[in-house]
Amino acid sequence: MPELPDLFYIRNYLRTHVRDQSISSAEVKNPIVLRVAVEGTFEELMRNQSIQDCHVHGPFLRLECSGKIDLVMNLMLAGKLQHQQQHEKTVGHLCFSLLLKDGSRLNLCDEQKMAKAYVVRQGEYAAIPKYREKGVDIMSSGFTLPAFIELAGRHTRKQVRVFLNDHTILSSIGNAYADEILFDAQIHPKTFVSKLTQQQIERLHQSILSVMKWGIEQVNTASQPIHIKVRDHMKVRNKKDQPCPRCGTKIRREGVRGYDVFFCPKCQSPTRKSFIDWNPA
Numbered sequence: 001m002p003e004l005p006d007l008f009y010i011r012n013y014l015r016t017h018v019r020d021q022s023i024s025s026a027e028v029k030n031p032i033v034l035r036v037a038v039e040g041t042f043e044e045l046m047r048n049q050s051i052q053d054c055h056v057h058g059p060f061l062r063l064e065c066s067g068k069i070d071l072v073m074n075l076m077l078a079g080k081l082q083h084q085q086q087h088e089k090t091v092g093h094l095c096f097s098l099l100l101k102d103g104s105r106l107n108l109c110d111e112q113k114m115a116k117a118y119v120v121r122q123g124e125y126a127a128i129p130k131y132r133e134k135g136v137d138i139m140s141s142g143f144t145l146p147a148f149i150e151l152a153g154r155h156t157r158k159q160v161r162v163f164l165n166d167h168t169i170l171s172s173i174g175n176a177y178a179d180e181i182l183f184d185a186q187i188h189p190k191t192f193v194s195k196l197t198q199q200q201i202e203r204l205h206q207s208i209l210s211v212m213k214w215g216i217e218q219v220n221t222a223s224q225p226i227h228i229k230v231r232d233h234m235k236v237r238n239k240k241d242q243p244c245p246r247c248g249t250k251i252r253r254e255g256v257r258g259y260d261v262f263f264c265p266k267c268q269s270p271t272r273k274s275f276i277d278w279n280p281a
């Protein structure tokens, strides 16, 4: 699943390479991903539009088109957006393709066919499930420590990993960065929000900001094609049995509410009362 750093990278790429280009034609290979909330077919609606801008909204990418129409995409688990040059192959099961004036294509590929692409009138997003339930934007100036403390206070019964992952609370943190954030903050993923100390909450807020910033920098530096998910910089995610970069203990994988979670059992110990020395000598 693309996460915020991936989506920002895709957004910036599209702004640089695709913005202001018109769409010569649209081709649908697998209509299962499409939801058209405007009268007309996808092919008719997209033809001759030009892509004016791209935005990130929670897990969604929103492409603003010239005819007051938006193409809103949620790539879900395995969906990939590909900017395909004429000599290149598609990167998987092709769902639809937009042929651009310069001869390149913007493709949505998804082996699992779980991705969704909505065609809606600009500003009319009611037809898109979960679009309007977006939580606090963690990249905005509104994501302050007092705002975070207030959110935590409203969700004390949740496990911290579940709390971080809930897009209706925080917009948005996926599985990979949630693991990295908790590792950075040295908090066990199953800790209940109610059990976090004030200092842990402060540290968690800092970790969200710093880990996402780091992720954005890492994905930018890697500078890969937009269909590639850059994960090489991860410290604990998918690192089961590898040494913790902080203490050398083997990274553990466990399930939290059906999701795989990776953490260091020593740095993120559940047994210690507090990770912070309250009474330094």
Ligand SMILES: [Zn+2]
Residues within 6 Å of the ligand: 244, 245, 246, 247, 248, 249, 264, 265, 266, 267, 268
């Ligand atoms: Zn460790």
